Amino acid sequence: MRTTTKLRELIAAPGAVMAPGVVDPLFARIVAKHGFAAMYMTGAGTSAARLGMPDVGLLTLTEMVDNAARIAAVSDIPLIADADNGYGGPLNVRRTVQLYERAGVAAIHIEDQVLPKRCGHLAGKQLIPAADMVAKIKAATDARTDPDFVLIARTDALALHGLDAALERAEMYREAGADVLFVESPGAEHLKPINERLRFPSLYNMATSGKTPFLKKSEIEALGFKIIIYPNWLMLAAIKAAEGVLTTLREEETIASIAPQVPSFQQFFDLVGMQEVRELEERYGVPEEARANY
Numbered sequence: 001m002r003t004t005t006k007l008r009e010l011i012a013a014p015g016a017v018m019a020p021g022v023v024d025p026l027f028a029r030i031v032a033k034h035g036f037a038a039m040y041m042t043g044a045g046t047s048a049a050r051l052g053m054p055d056v057g058l059l060t061l062t063e064m065v066d067n068a069a070r071i072a073a074v075s076d077i078p079l080i081a082d083a084d085n086g087y088g089g090p091l092n093v094r095r096t097v098q099l100y101e102r103a104g105v106a107a108i109h110i111e112d113q114v115l116p117k118r119c120g121h122l123a124g125k126q127l128i129p130a131a132d133m134v135a136k137i138k139a140a141t142d143a144r145t146d147p148d149f150v151l152i153a154r155t156d157a158l159a160l161h162g163l164d165a166a167l168e169r170a171e172m173y174r175e176a177g178a179d180v181l182f183v184e185s186p187g188a189e190h191l192k193p194i195n196e197r198l199r200f201p202s203l204y205n206m207a208t209s210g211k212t213p214f215l216k217k218s219e220i221e222a223l224g225f226k227i228i229i230y231p232n233w234l235m236l237a238a239i240k241a242a243e244g245v246l247t248t249l250r251e252e253e254t255i256a257s258i259a260p261q262v263p264s265f266q267q268f269f270d271l272v273g274m275q276e277v278r279e280l281e282e283r284y285g286v287p288e289e290a291r292a293n294y
């Protein structure tokens with residue numbers, strides 16, 4: 001089954017789907033190994049990993065699609081990808097959808113910020129007129145060739161203009177053909193009204209800013225949300241682990257005490273598909289002594 005169809009089924013089923021955030025195929029392998037039904041390519045994390053820069057709209061469409069294609073290639077779990085503001089006007093959005101769809105992505109979210117955009121939890125955001133965003137959503141829905149490709153419309157209006165303005169925009173985006181709505185950076189007090197008023201599949205962004213509360217999955221689905229993304233948590237955990245290793249290395253001048261605490265050489269190669277490489281080499285007649293081995 002296509003990942004787009006799988007994601008549609010998950011959205012239609014009772015409950016919410018958890019999508020841990022990844023920035024590259026290695027993290028995608030880890031998420032798949034832990035049995036999650038979906039994953040999320042975070043734009044903020046991709047900007048940090050690929051550019052070492054904050055999420056302020058510096059990555060281009062092709063850089064984002066390239067990253068998404070590599071992630072999608074290593075698992076058959078639906079990948080939901082950040083597509084920022086669609087990288088321009090309606091014609092740019094058309095191309096954005098075409099390229100993400102071809103990259104094997106199951107869903108994208110596009111937002112109503114101007115170019116260059118800001119991380120949704122930062123100050124300094126500015127919006128395009130709602131009518132311009134409606135045009136982009138129409139362009140996006142027209143552009144997909146797979147009818148199951150999921151289009152998530154995000155509004156960044158809440159932080160700037162309050163809940164009513166955000167919900168008005170969300171309703172316009174729903175009428176324009178979005179499949180899922182994403183009201184960015186809500187606080188605890190906004191969560192119930194979002195679902196009661198929209199009555200439509202919506203996305204919960206478990207961002208690290210702490211603005212949106214760190215609820216449990218059961219609490220989030222009871223509120224009515226259908227997709228939960230956890231954008232940067234794996235990357236933050238990896239940063240902390242890397243800092244610990246570097247501190248120890250400086251202090252102890254040896255890797256000896258670290259080695260037993262990290263995945264083994266074999267576990268590392270297994271994670272990145274060593275078994276599959278060995279099977280393929282055997283199938284294509286690579287002699288035993290020349291096959292990759294631990």
Ligand SMILES: C[C@](O)(C(=O)O)[C@H](CC(=O)O)C(=O)O
Nearest residue numbers: 042043044119120207208231
């Ligand atoms: C969802 C998001 O767009 C992302 O890039 O992952 C970010 C997440 C974050 O900064 O924690 C966002 O703008 O909310």
